Amino acid sequence: xxxxxxxxxxxxxxxxxxxxxxxxxxxxxxxxxxxxxxxxxxxxxxxxxxxxxxxxxxxxxxxxxxxxxxxxxxxxxxxxxxxxxxxxxxxxxxxxxxxxxxxxxxxxxxxxxxxxxxxxxxxxxxxxxxxxxxxxxxxxxxxxxxxxxxxxxxxxxxxxxxxxxxxxxxxxxxxxxxxxxxxxxxxxxxxxxxxxxxxxxxxxxxxxxxxxxxxxxxxxxxxxxxxxxxxxxxxxxxxxxxxxxxxxxxxxxxxxxxxxxxx
Numbered sequence: 072x073x074x075x076x077x078x079x080x081x082x083x084x085x086x087x088x089x090x091x092x093x094x095x096x097x098x099x100x101x102x103x104x105x106x107x108x109x110x111x112x113x114x115x116x117x118x119x120x121x122x123x124x125x126x127x128x129x130x131x132x133x134x135x136x137x138x139x140x141x142x143x144x145x146x147x148x149x150x151x152x153x154x155x156x157x158x159x160x161x162x163x164x165x166x167x168x169x170x171x172x173x174x175x176x177x178x179x180x181x182x183x184x185x186x187x188x189x190x191x192x193x194x195x196x197x198x199x200x201x202x203x204x205x206x207x208x209x210x211x212x213x214x215x216x217x218x219x220x221x222x223x224x225x226x227x228x229x230x231x232x233x234x235x236x237x238x239x240x241x242x243x244x245x246x247x248x249x250x251x252x253x254x255x256x257x258x259x260x261x262x263x264x265x266x267x268x269x270x271x272x273x274x275x276x277x278x279x280x281x282x283x284x285x286x287x288x289x290x291x292x293x294x295x296x297x298x299x300x301x302x303x304x305x306x307x308x309x310x311x312x313x314x315x316x317x318x319x320x321x322x323x324x325x326x327x328x329x330x331x332x333x334x
Contacts, residue, residue, distance in 0.1 A: 081165060083132040085157070088203050091132030093165050098137035104295050105231050105271035108258050109196060110138055111289040112229045112273065116194050122146045126192045126221060128180040128209070129199035132161050133173065140171040149192075150175045151183045153199075181208050184217040192221050197230040205232060205323040210244060213317050215251040219278070228252065228276040233323055236266025240323050242312035244274055245305060250314040252276035256283060256301035257308075258290055264298065264308075269327055 074080035080094040082102075092102035101107045113135070117123055122145035127136055130152030139146050148171075152158045155177035167173055176183060180199055195218050199209055208214060218228050228248070234241040241257075249255045256275040263270035275281070283299050290297040300308070315321075 081132065083161070086202055090200075091134045093132045093134050093137065095165060098141040101134065101138060104260075104293070104297075105273065106134055107293055108271075108273050108290055108297055109135055109198070109229060109231065111286055112227070112258070112275065113139055113194065113196075114142065114289065115283075115286045116227055117143075120144070123193045124191060124223075125149070126184075126187070126195045127151065128184070128195065128197040130158055130161070130175060131198070132165055133167065133175070135196060135198070136173045137167070137171070140168065140173060146172055148173045149187075151178050151180050152176070153179055181214055181217065184214075184221055187221045189220050190223045193223055193226050195222060195226070195228045197228070200233075201322065203233070203326050205230075207320040207322045208317075210240075210247065210315050210323070211317045211320040212247050212250055212314050215248050215276070219251050219276075222278075225279050226277065227281065228274075230274045232272045232274055233270065233326060234272060235263070235269030235324070235327070238266070238308065239312075240321075241272055241274075242309050243315050245309040246312040247314040248274060248276040249309065253278050254280045254301070255305055256281070256299060257305060258286070258297050258299050260295060260297050264300070 072082045074082060077094055079096045082089060083091040094100045101110045120143060122143055125139055125148045127150045130150045136148045136150050139148060158175055158177050245255055254277045258273040262268050283301060287299040290299055
C-alpha cells in the first residue's frame, strides 16, 4: 500500500499484519520501531561507513538490506526469504539499486544456513515470522549453532522476537542463545520489559562482549525510547529457563488480537 504522506514509500502487509515499510527515495528511513533498533545495531556493528558482510534471514520488503547498502556502501548482503512469490513481488514493484550488493535467495532460512560458508558473515539478522509468530525451527540450540557457525569471530547475531509477560518464550530464547554464545543482550521498550504490553524485543548474541554504550545512547534517543540490557539484568530475566532443542521447540506466542494489525 502506498504511503500518502511520502512519495514512493510503501507499506507491505502480510495477512493483515504490517511487515515492512520502504521509502525508495530515502532508504535510510526506518518507519517501524523494531527496524529502527535493528538499524542502530547495524550502525554500531563497525566503524561509520565500514562495509559489512550481512546475512538477513527473512526478507520482507528488503528494508534493512537497503538501509545497509545506503549507510555502508560496498557491503555484501545475502537475503533469505522463504516466500518466493513475495520476494518476486517486492523485487518487481520495489526494485533494488543495481549496485546495492544484495543477493536474494528464495529458500528456507535454516536450510540455507546449513549450506552457508563458515565464518562468512559479520552480522546475522533474523526477522522471520510465519504470520505473526517466529517459527519453532528458528528457536532451538541446534539453530543457534548454525547461526554461530556462519559468523566470524566477534560477529553479531540479532533477532527480532515478540513476547509479553510472563515472557516464557523470551526467557527460553535467552537461555538457548546463552548456551551457544558467550554474551547475550536484549533491546526493548521499558513498557514491554515491565510486562505492561506485548511487543518486539531484539535479542543480541556474540562470542565476545560487545560495547553496547553507543547502541544504548541511540536507542534511548528514539521517539519511543528503548533500553539495552545485558549482564545481570539479562540473567535475572532468564531465571531458571532451560535451553530449547529441536525436540522441544515451539513457535513464539500468538500476539493478542490487534497487536500488529492494520485497518
